[in-house]
Amino acid sequence: MHSIFWRLIFFISLSLSFLNGGGGVLDVDWSTIDKSQQKPSAPYPDVLTIGIKEVHLPVYLTKSYAYDENMVVVADENFYSISFELEGASLLFEGDKTFQESVDPTNPEFQKIVKQSPPVEYIGAEGMMTAEFTKHGVNYAITIECEDPKKDKRCSETDLIKSLYNGLAMVGGRP
Amino acid sequence: MRYFLLIVSLLLLTACSQKTEYNGKDFAYYPAGVLKPEKSGKGRVGDKYIYAPGIRFPIESAPAYINSQVYGVGGYLGPKGSLCDQKNYQYPWRDNYCEKRGWKMPLCTGGKGHQGVDIRTATCEKKKYYAVAVEKGIITSIGKYTVKLRGKSGRTYRYLHLDSRTLQVRKGQKVKRGQRIGLVSNNMGKTPTSIHLHFDMKQTIKVGTRSKSVFVPPYSSLVDAYKRLLQGRP
Numbered sequence: 001m002h003s004i005f006w007r008l009i010f011f012i013s014l015s016l017s018f019l020n021g022g023g024g025v026l027d028v029d030w031s032t033i034d035k036s037q038q039k040p041s042a043p044y045p046d047v048l049t050i051g052i053k054e055v056h057l058p059v060y061l062t063k064s065y066a067y068d069e070n071m072v073v074v075a076d077e078n079f080y081s082i083s084f085e086l087e088g089a090s091l092l093f094e095g096d097k098t099f100q101e102s103v104d105p106t107n108p109e110f111q112k113i114v115k116q117s118p119p120v121e122y123i124g125a126e127g128m129m130t131a132e133f134t135k136h137g138v139n140y141a142i143t144i145e146c147e148d149p150k151k152d153k154r155c156s157e158t159d160l161i162k163s164l165y166n167g168l169a170m171v172g173g174r175p
Numbered sequence: 176m177r178y179f180l181l182i183v184s185l186l187l188l189t190a191c192s193q194k195t196e197y198n199g200k201d202f203a204y205y206p207a208g209v210l211k212p213e214k215s216g217k218g219r220v221g222d223k224y225i226y227a228p229g230i231r232f233p234i235e236s237a238p239a240y241i242n243s244q245v246y247g248v249g250g251y252l253g254p255k256g257s258l259c260d261q262k263n264y265q266y267p268w269r270d271n272y273c274e275k276r277g278w279k280m281p282l283c284t285g286g287k288g289h290q291g292v293d294i295r296t297a298t299c300e301k302k303k304y305y306a307v308a309v310e311k312g313i314i315t316s317i318g319k320y321t322v323k324l325r326g327k328s329g330r331t332y333r334y335l336h337l338d339s340r341t342l343q344v345r346k347g348q349k350v351k352r353g354q355r356i357g358l359v360s361n362n363m364g365k366t367p368t369s370i371h372l373h374f375d376m377k378q379t380i381k382v383g384t385r386s387k388s389v390f391v392p393p394y395s396s397l398v399d400a401y402k403r404l405l406q407g408r409p
Contacts (some may be wrong), residue, residue: 023329026379026386074315074347079325081315083346090318096388098329098379101226105383113281113389114382125278125290126335126373127363128321132388139379139388145318148365 023100025078028057029136030175044171045069048082052172055080057097057138059173062164065091066171080173088147089154091164095140095173120165122158129155131165202405204241204268207394215246216275217284219392225399226376226391227330230309231353231409232400233294233374239304240295241268241397244369245275258369259299270394281389290390291333291375292397301360301370302338308350309400317346320362324350328378335373336362353409 043049044066051073052059059080065071074081079096103110120133127149131142142164146155154160208218232239242263245251249258256262273280273288280288296304310326317323322334322344337357344356361367376396379388403409 024381026381027384072316072346074313078329079315081323081325083316083318090316092316092318094315096329096331096379099381099386100328100330100378101380101391103380103382107382109282110380110382110387114385114387117281117387121279123279125276126321127366128318134386137384137386139386141388143318145321146364147319149363150366 022102023098024102026097026099026137028097028138028175030058032136033058033170040066040171042067045071047071047073048171051075051082052080055095055173056175057095057173058136058170059095060135060140060168061093061171062142062167063169064167065093066169088152090145092141092143092145094143095138097138122161122165124156124158127155129158129161131161133165201266202238202401203266204398205270207270207392207398208273209270210274211243211246211269211271214252214275215243215271216273216288218270218273219282219284222392223395224392225396226378227309227326227328227393227396228399230326230396230400231307232397232404233306233309233332233334233372234296234359235305235307235353235355236297237401237404238266238297239401240264240266241270241292241394242295243269243271243274244293244371245271250369263295264297264299268398270392272392272394281387282391291373292393294372294374294397295370296359296372299370302341302358304359305343305355306334306337306357306359306372306374308352308354308356311352312350314344314346314348314350314356317342317344319364322356324356330376330378333373333375333377336360336368336371338362 054077055075056077072083078098082093084091123130128145133140144154146152149155207223208220210218246253247263248254248256248260272292273283276289312324312326315323315325324332338360342357359372361370375390376393377390379386
């Protein structure tokens with residue numbers, strides 16, 4: 001009887017130890033930055049350069065949107081969120097270098113999630129189309145949200161989100 | 176030692192139980208991960224971890240009801256009837272995180288499922304009840320039917336289906352915990368949904384030297400927050 005209890009205690013302790021709690025800031029691997037991408041063909045608009053002035057992670061935007069002065073930038077040193085209003089849709093670029101939970105690397109569930117996670121994933125959910133990806137150790141996302149999610153192919157097919165991802169350029173951010 | 180073993184046994188019994196738990200006058204809820212049986216998918220049974228400790232409940236006032244929009248009365252795959260049926264507006268709560276959906280969700284059994292939970296307000300009336308900020312933070316984006324709040328913790332909370340015309344916040348606005356964001360409605364652009372708040376929480380989990388941003392289970396955090404709301408200390 002005693003041994004069963006001890007096994008239970010061991011099992012529970014092990015389970016709880018997987019989620020260590022406690023957040024922090026991820027290390028950005030600046031050595032993997034493609035420096036050739038950093039030189040813009042023309043100066044970016046003030047709304048962008050001023051908006052991301054304090055951001056301490058690489059900022060990525062699809063090239064064709066980097067000069068759109070109608071963007072809204074919300075940012076601090078650890079994250080950025082840049083949004084655009086399109087015809088019948090909104091477009092959002094995000095990057096964040098914080099983490100909220102630290103998990104024991106031996107945790108089989110999270111080990112599997114991280115290992116099986118491809119460099120970029122395209123997910124259509126709740127009427128939105130999202131590209132989630134990791135670069136330089138940081139997590140990024142591009143999201144398209146449509147006014148008519150059932151009929152608008154921008155939110156039901158992956159063509160646009162893929163082209164947005166493939167057109168990404170680093171437009172700022174500093175160590 | 177005896178007490179410790181007793182607590183352990185109780186924890187195990189609770190985790191495995193399908194029975195509701197009670198708190199307060201009449202509030203009752205099924206444990207986290209126990210979805211509507213039969214066909215609605217597999218939840219994270221036993222995962223009672225509070226991923227967002229101390230958050231405020233996202234609806235300004237009680238009562239509110241967490242249950243399935245799809246498998247509830249009047250839902251797309253639920254019993255026939257009105258979405259406003261009284262059965263949808265009563266306790267016990269039932270988790271619907273990981274409920275069957277067609278999209279990828281790494282924390283769900285089978286790798287697919289609902290990214291958050293659906294919450295009904297006190298009555299089946301749109302534009303009457305406010306959704307509020309669950310923690311101090313900043314509104315990072317407002318989409319066609321989504322408001323995103325980045326909390327001071329770095330966690331991102333999404334509020335879906337609020338009435339766009341009566342939003343109380345703008346992009347880039349700093350908000351206090353409990354501050355009104357907007358009125359719960361059925362807004363999903365040109366294809367309205369049922370009257371409810373879809374609420375989800377996304378956070379980055381660090382595993383060794385790597386990390387992954389995932390939608391984490393909100394149910395236990397919300398049960399905890401709701402108990403505090405009922406006790407008058409939201």
